[in-house]
Amino acid sequence: MTKIDQYESAFRSADKAVYTYQRIEPAKILVVSDFDGEAANRFFESVRSFLSVLDDVRPTFSHLDGDAFETVGELLEAVELRQPDLIVTYRHLHSEAWHWPYSLGQHLDVLTQATPIPVLVLPHPDDDQSLPQSLLNTDRVMAITDHLAGDDVLVNWALRFTESDGTCWLTHIESGPGLERILDAVSKIAEIDSEQANTLIPAQLLKEPADYIRGCRNLIESEEIRVKIEEIVTVGHRLSEYRRLVEEHQIDLLVMHTMDGDQFAMRGSAYPLAVELRQIPLLML
């Protein structure tokens, strides 16, 4: 019955994830900071300027300043009350812990997981280590994931935040250490041809996102959306690869998933990425 498997594999491989374009239109945007008064207004205006790419849908901007909340519970209540489509904030609200790059801060930790609302996390306003291009514009946006094929939501958000005539990188980094573990296990199974597995498994893992990106590019061109799609599909150590890519391509905004089904904790590699990639804005879906 090997031939049944052969043909089933061929047809499964031919069954591609199809990209469906859907324009994202965030109507209500909530800017959350721990500043008060004039400082809060300055931050609010810098956010509005940074998000000028959304001006065509004329979203309603509102702000939640430092004196409006103190605890995580108060922040969640305020968000629940206002029901925004997008939250913009930064790490370590009401805390000095932003000096130490080891966490997101309790407010953001909970906010990203307790609500389904996408959160745009900006570099801390007092942090001088931000990359020079940070908060200038969004003409270089990168969507990052370890499972790109079929992730229309990620692509649509990344596309929405890319300015006209800008570039959107669709990036799939397959975990190098994870793949090595699988191939190592395969090499110990006598029934599987290790030489074939070493070639075919990585090739198939990279083929799926590459095919999906090709489909995205074709559809985006047919929809006449003026955004250039770039493809990065590779195997490597995720965190270091993303860090390298951000610097190499001077990325203005990273788009990534943080929710993982019904689990409470942030998904896979999202947390270390969110903690460590502090120099540029991150859109956490």
Added chain:
Amino acid sequence: MLVTGFFAFLLTSMIVCLALEEKLHAKKSVIVGGFAVVCLLIGGALDLLPFHEMVIHVGEESILLPVYIPAIDWGVVAIILGSSLFVDATSKSGLFTWIAIKLTKASRGDPLLLLICYGIMTVVFSAVLNNVTAMIIVGSLTAVSLKRLGVEDKLLGFLLIEGLLTNVGGLLTLISSVPNIIIGNAAGISFMTFFMRAAPYVLVTTAATLALGAKIFGIRRLATATEVEEAARHVAGFDENDGIESAFAFWFGATMLAAFIATIAAASIPDTLLNDLGMGYVALSFAIIMLIRHKSTADRFYQAVDWDLLAFFAALFIVINVMEHALVLDAIGRLLRPVLEMGEPSGPIALLVSSAIASSVTDNIPLAAMLAKILTGAGIASDSPYWWSVVFGANLGGNLTPIGSASTLVAVTIIHKNGLTLSFVSFVRAALPFALGQLALASIYLWWVS
């Protein structure tokens, strides 16, 4: 008489063992090979075998052949080996998956159109390739595409209809199934004659099977515009070019397939060089051409050949040959004489029904081989409907039970592989209306051609 009775017992035992192949956990080649060894030994000991006639004179040289070598129909073995290698090498071009996915997309995911497309594809693939390969290709695609469309509840119906259609498609040409090859060779029916005779029946029966299948399994067209749009979006995700290594490989495969069919047809024209060389030569030549294209990996294709089937044939021909010398075939011929003497159309119809019943519980290849010998011995003319009774009966009988043919067995395997249950009795109950309908149409057709 005692010797003939003993060998008839051996033959019956072999047929019973073949029917119980799954229970015995033994491959066909081993079962029949074992019987061939025993038959040769006893036949030789009883002085039934013509050892003294096994000498070939080449010029002044005399070559002594082992008695079992001329017993094998090497023409049939060459056709099966050549076709198998050729089809396997051609499938690497991605041609068959391309056709299968193109048809899936043409249906836009509508279940009824999908059933019609897959049904026609099953018949055509069974005719051009072989029933088992056709069932594997169409069955695998059916499982993947119905899951993609979210209509897995129709999978059982689709696979069953496709399984039944493989045996209908297997009637279309002389090389579509092994019984056709055996009967065609024995009766001297040409490729084109066979096709012209079988095509009208295959056309009508395919349409009837699809119509009945759609009714029994409730396979209908999509009702709303939303359903139509969603189904079309699902099948649009299939990429027909995914399995194609290169455009050259694809077109080479397509051209070679067309050339193969044309050359096989041409080989049936009397008094030509190809006719003298035979269809086995054509099949092996095309296999070699395809292997030259894959010269560095040719050994993989050799590994993929169904050596069990080929060894089974070789051993089977030896057993039949010994049975001939032991006058077992004469005895069966005498039993069949009342059927042959019934005249037309009753005789051919009776032979059709009895061969279908026999073929439903055991392999149709020994049946075809045995009946071919008997009909040849009875001096039946090549244009007689009796040959067609055996062709129709041996092929369609496979639709009565899941063990009746290799392709229905593959269909059941794919059904089980997808987590569906279908017992022996459930299969018979589900397939019976189709099989009876197909046999009724075959009887009408035989009556008409008589």
